[in-house]
Amino acid sequence: MMKHLSDGTNIFLSGFMGTGKSTIGRLLADKLECSFMDLDDYVEKKEGKSIPDIFEESGEKGFRDLEKQVLLEVCKEFEGVVALGGGSLQNQHLVDHLKLNGILVFLKTPFPIILDRICKDVNRPLLLDEEGNPKDREKLRRELKLLYEKRLPLYEQAPIILKTGGDKTPEEEVEILINKIRNHVA
Ligand SMILES: Nc1ncnc2c1ncn2[C@@H]1O[C@H](COP(=O)(O)OP(=O)(O)OP(=O)(O)O)[C@@H](O)[C@H]1O
Ligand SMILES: O=C(O)C1=C[C@@H](O)[C@@H](O)[C@H](O)C1
Numbered sequence: 001m002m003k004h005l006s007d008g009t010n011i012f013l014s015g016f017m018g019t020g021k022s023t024i025g026r027l028l029a030d031k032l033e034c035s036f037m038d039l040d041d042y043v044e045k046k047e048g049k050s051i052p053d054i055f056e057e058s059g060e061k062g063f064r065d066l067e068k069q070v071l072l073e074v075c076k077e078f079e080g081v082v083a084l085g086g087g088s089l090q091n092q093h094l095v096d097h098l099k100l101n102g103i104l105v106f107l108k109t110p111f112p113i114i115l116d117r118i119c120k121d122v123n124r125p126l127l128l129d130e131e132g133n134p135k136d137r138e139k140l141r142r143e144l145k146l147l148y149e150k151r152l153p154l155y156e157q158a159p160i161i162l163k164t165g166g167d168k169t170p171e172e173e174v175e176i177l178i179n180k181i182r183n184h185v186a
């Protein structure tokens, strides 16, 4: 029964950096016994380059164009759980497209928790300055808060919203998500 929860359609996990898309996505796919794709990992494998290297060589615009092109291909060819990149919901057109091609989920995490989580990771180019050094924490907080607020209206169009970053384990969060998906498809 689990296996057919999403009825052959994709489940797209969206949300800001550090909200748990990759962690929850992998566990969800295991539970549903379906395939899992991490879009960031897939883009890196396809290009044979890390995301920071793609940003450096092609700029943010180059990365966004590539991410969008890969995501449109994934919609056509992949079936399973997809952990999106933090910036994958680039515009209204893409949000509409994902909603037509699967179940869109927003992982909603309080901003201070996001900041705490992502500050520990240097593999995110948006957190680095032009010389590749980590941005000053206060400057980073201000920039990311603005970016988060700009993206919220797109994320919030997901029919399923899962609150993450509280005191629940990833496994507990996945159980809650499965119930939400079950209610959504019923
Ligand atoms: N429920 C949880 N409790 C505690 N830590 C968690 C939980 N879920 C995720 N984390 C931790 O938060 C961090 C960010 O999670 P993850 O990498 O899955 O986020 P992401 O949304 O995929 O980020 P990105 O957009 O940058 O790819 C990781 O260190 C992960 O272990
Ligand atoms: O929020 C973002 O814009 C990003 C999030 C990551 O998942 C990566 O896709 C990349 O680092 C950009």
Ligand SMILES: [Mg+2]
Pocket: 021, 022, 023, 038, 040, 083
């Ligand atoms: Mg991730």
